[in-house]
Amino acid sequence: MKMSKQVALGLWLPLLTVTGWEVCSGFGILDPLFFPAPSRLAASAWRLTGTGELGRQAGATVTRMGIGFFCGAVAGLLLGALMGASRRVGRSLEPSLSALYSAPKLSLLPMVMLLAGVGESSRLLLVAAAAFVLVAFHALDGIRGVDRSWVELASHHGAGRWMILRKVFLPACMPQLFTGLRLAAGRALVVTISIELINAPDGLGSMILMSWQTFATEKLYIGVILTAALGAILHAVMRRIELKLVPWRN
Amino acid sequence: MRLSCTGLGAGFESNGGRVLALRQLNLRTREREFLSIVGPSGCGKTTLLRILAGLLKPSDGEVERIGGDGECVRMVRQENSLFPWMTVLENAAFGLEMEGFGKAEREARALALLAKFGVTGRERAYPHELSLGMKQRVALCRCFLSNPELMLMDEPFAALDAQSRASLQQELLALWQEAPKSVVFVTHDVEEAILMSDRVLVLSAQPGTVIGEFGVGFSRPRTQETTVDPEFIQIKRDIWRLLGMETRDVAHAV
Ligand SMILES: Nc1ncnc2c1ncn2[C@@H]1O[C@H](COP(=O)(O)OP(=O)(O)O)[C@@H](O)[C@H]1O
Ligand SMILES: [Mg+2]
Numbered sequence: 001m002k003m004s005k006q007v008a009l010g011l012w013l014p015l016l017t018v019t020g021w022e023v024c025s026g027f028g029i030l031d032p033l034f035f036p037a038p039s040r041l042a043a044s045a046w047r048l049t050g051t052g053e054l055g056r057q058a059g060a061t062v063t064r065m066g067i068g069f070f071c072g073a074v075a076g077l078l079l080g081a082l083m084g085a086s087r088r089v090g091r092s093l094e095p096s097l098s099a100l101y102s103a104p105k106l107s108l109l110p111m112v113m114l115l116a117g118v119g120e121s122s123r124l125l126l127v128a129a130a131a132f133v134l135v136a137f138h139a140l141d142g143i144r145g146v147d148r149s150w151v152e153l154a155s156h157h158g159a160g161r162w163m164i165l166r167k168v169f170l171p172a173c174m175p176q177l178f179t180g181l182r183l184a185a186g187r188a189l190v191v192t193i194s195i196e197l198i199n200a201p202d203g204l205g206s207m208i209l210m211s212w213q214t215f216a217t218e219k220l221y222i223g224v225i226l227t228a229a230l231g232a233i234l235h236a237v238m239r240r241i242e243l244k245l246v247p248w249r250n
Numbered sequence: 251m252r253l254s255c256t257g258l259g260a261g262f263e264s265n266g267g268r269v270l271a272l273r274q275l276n277l278r279t280r281e282r283e284f285l286s287i288v289g290p291s292g293c294g295k296t297t298l299l300r301i302l303a304g305l306l307k308p309s310d311g312e313v314e315r316i317g318g319d320g321e322c323v324r325m326v327r328q329e330n331s332l333f334p335w336m337t338v339l340e341n342a343a344f345g346l347e348m349e350g351f352g353k354a355e356r357e358a359r360a361l362a363l364l365a366k367f368g369v370t371g372r373e374r375a376y377p378h379e380l381s382l383g384m385k386q387r388v389a390l391c392r393c394f395l396s397n398p399e400l401m402l403m404d405e406p407f408a409a410l411d412a413q414s415r416a417s418l419q420q421e422l423l424a425l426w427q428e429a430p431k432s433v434v435f436v437t438h439d440v441e442e443a444i445l446m447s448d449r450v451l452v453l454s455a456q457p458g459t460v461i462g463e464f465g466v467g468f469s470r471p472r473t474q475e476t477t478v479d480p481e482f483i484q485i486k487r488d489i490w491r492l493l494g495m496e497t498r499d500v501a502h503a504v
Contacts, residue, residue, distance in 0.1 A: 149330055150330075150333065152305060154348075156325060157396070158345070158349060171333075248335045248336075248376040248378065
């Protein structure tokens, strides 16, 4: 499918919602105090962009999420590979990883702050942890799921250990790994916003919280919409990268 | 290089006990001979080829390799014969790559052979974009490029429709005749076995063992015409009778 067509298909629901909302606001059906019209939101967003506030808040969120995701993903990839390579390591670490997987990351925030201080490092640590478990589990699953028959086919043609690693294991676990990365990116965003809603000097989450406390409804909506848009963009970007790097997945 | 096997047996542990796949199987290959093995499904044909390829250790008997300088044996599998993450060209050249040939040379050689097999214009495609017949052509190319002393083929055309099968049979035979090598070709299609081979071995139902041997003397190249030759039909009937007797035995046993 063409890119433009895909975008059009994905945008009909948001556009319909916005149009309906605008029309209802125009007829006075919606209270502008609680539901400001999209046109007013747009004007307000434009103003906030001009003052640089919106860019700063969104930038803070993206940076926080990006650093946390990157560090968590790299660590998760390394640990998942190690656990996949050695049965002993895999068996001995799986229960702990499962525990970290099921623990709601936000519930760890106070504890992490006790350990790492109330600054940025605690927030990054938590975002990283969220990405880390997802990537580690998917990398592990990916490696464990490599069909032995591919290994046999490669070694039958004279591939040694290194070549089997490069030509079989690496590509064969790519699809699974990418599923993990995509889920981890989404989760990293959710955790970032959630942390900002609890404790952060900046970021979209903190902006939403402040707007709520000061009853700045327009800013509140802008924050929420921007967060949702960020999620959609993130998903689309990850998909593109995946298509480039895993072209054999139909 | 020739293979000589005596008293081959193969068993698998499965939940519920031991499954015997091969029993007391004797087999000798000959230089530059196209040898086919037919047998009912599940009789241990794949197991036998995997043993001959050195991928599986027999539980009884042994495989002796006689003569030949290298020990290059290559197998073409029935399914999953290509790596899904490699393009057609990469798959075809994989054997050469593992042997250490540089990119330019291996790709040139692979392209030339692919073209001969009628795979042109699809070199950059991935296996999932190809028809089954094309995939098997690529797998055959990879096998021939390694220039093995013995080629093992495990029902390479079994899943194809009759037309693609007939054309692939002819393409394989044409290439083989250019430089005949020892081939062990497994199939459950009796007509295919006779058409392709110098000699046909018939295996019993599981556990597989050799129950018949037929020399096939028709001159080459052989065509679809060969299959209506009275002698061809006679061999076919004899093999069918052997296989049919086997199934009747099984029916009695049950
Ligand atoms: N890895 C295995 N584990 C257990 N049983 C197996 C295994 N491979 C083959 N078998 C059994 O051995 C028998 C012969 O299998 P196979 O060689 O694949 O037959 P064919 O290729 O003639 O159809 C079958 O009953 C099959 O179930
Ligand atoms: Mg088989």
